[in-house]
Amino acid sequence: MKQKISELLKETREKNPLVHHITNAVTINDCANATLAAGGSPVMADAIEEVEEMTSISSALVINFGTIKKDSLVAMEKAMRKANEKDIPVVFDPVGVGATTYRTKSVQWLLEQVKVTVIRGNVSEVASLIGVEAKTSGVDAGEVGEDKTTIAKKTAKKYNTVVVISGEIDVITDGERVVYVENGHQMLTSVSGTGCMTASIIGCFVGASRSVLEGALAGISYMGLAGERAVKRLKEGEGVGTFKINLFDELSTLTNTVWEKEVKMYEAKQPIL
Numbered sequence: 001m002k003q004k005i006s007e008l009l010k011e012t013r014e015k016n017p018l019v020h021h022i023t024n025a026v027t028i029n030d031c032a033n034a035t036l037a038a039g040g041s042p043v044m045a046d047a048i049e050e051v052e053e054m055t056s057i058s059s060a061l062v063i064n065f066g067t068i069k070k071d072s073l074v075a076m077e078k079a080m081r082k083a084n085e086k087d088i089p090v091v092f093d094p095v096g097v098g099a100t101t102y103r104t105k106s107v108q109w110l111l112e113q114v115k116v117t118v119i120r121g122n123v124s125e126v127a128s129l130i131g132v133e134a135k136t137s138g139v140d141a142g143e144v145g146e147d148k149t150t151i152a153k154k155t156a157k158k159y160n161t162v163v164v165i166s167g168e169i170d171v172i173t174d175g176e177r178v179v180y181v182e183n184g185h186q187m188l189t190s191v192s193g194t195g196c197m198t199a200s201i202i203g204c205f206v207g208a209s210r211s212v213l214e215g216a217l218a219g220i221s222y223m224g225l226a227g228e229r230a231v232k233r234l235k236e237g238e239g240v241g242t243f244k245i246n247l248f249d250e251l252s253t254l255t256n257t258v259w260e261k262e263v264k265m266y267e268a269k270q271p272i273l
């Protein structure tokens with residue numbers, strides 16, 4: 001599996017998958033640049049009149065709940081339905097779900113209409129998707145009433161999807177296999193958009209891969225490792241501003257050879273070979 005993911009990192013740059021985003025107004029530009037850095041080609045399009053056509057020519061669709069409105073929900077539903085029809089993978093980022101009734105009700109409605117391929121969120125957002133008690137305030141992760149692995153597995157089964165719960169240790173599951181990724185750095189939580197960018201990068205890799213689980217693992221480990229390496233580049237006195245620049249440098253230059261050496265990925269606590 002590790003070898004296949006490593007090859008996927010290379011292939012994605014060659015394939016340059018078009019990744020259609022319907023995303024939030026806060027991190028939209030960072031998501032476009034993260035997609036480019038990982039080897040994809042971003043397009044952000046949310047007009048109800050064009051989303052179906054745009055999804056039709058894309059390799060993946062990324063749906064991000066960060067700043068939803070009535071119109072964006074209609075656009076999301078249309079684009080996702082088209083993606084389902086054409087077997088195009090859909091990556092869903094439930095930003096802020098659990099924080100307000102509107103978000104929680106909207107997500108319930110949307111996921112009853114259409115299918116998603118990967119759900120990537122922080123632990124309290126994902127917990128809220130399955131009604132597990134969670135203290136979500138805004139868009140940052142809060143405490144939850146169950147362990148992460150159980151939440152991830154239950155969510156994967158409920159929505160028949162691959163689930164990525166990000167955090168200090170990322171949990172990735174298709175409902176049966178559970179994989180942990182231990183790359184990353186606390187500093188990733190000090191920059192708005194690192195979760196959104198992770199979903200965009202997963203979009204690139206699932207858009208170029210035949211395996212959803214491998215695409216999801218490629219995406220989450222790529223961001224974690226880039227973050228970790230971006231911190232190592234910091235000199236004394238440099239803070240989040242330089243970190244963000246370093247992060248983009250790492251995202252755009254990270255090779256599969258370095259990834260193979262530095263990725264920390266475990267299945268049932270066995271290294272993945």
Ligand SMILES: Nc1ncnc2c1ncn2[C@@H]1O[C@H](COP(=O)(O)OP(=O)(O)O)[C@@H](O)[C@H]1O
Binds near residue numbers: 139170183227
């Ligand atoms: N405490 C932490 N230590 C190391 N990496 C982290 C930590 N928290 C989050 N990350 C990493 O930061 C990135 C964004 O995840 P996260 O902060 O959970 O998303 P969100 O911004 O949506 O809440 C992921 O690559 C994740 O692995």
Ligand SMILES: Cc1ncsc1CCOP(=O)(O)O
Binds near residue numbers: 027
């Ligand atoms: C702050 C904020 N508010 C609405 S969307 C958004 C960005 C959230 O980005 P991330 O979840 O990647 O930190």
Ligand SMILES: [Mg+2]
Binds near residue numbers: 096121122
């Ligand atoms: Mg987020």
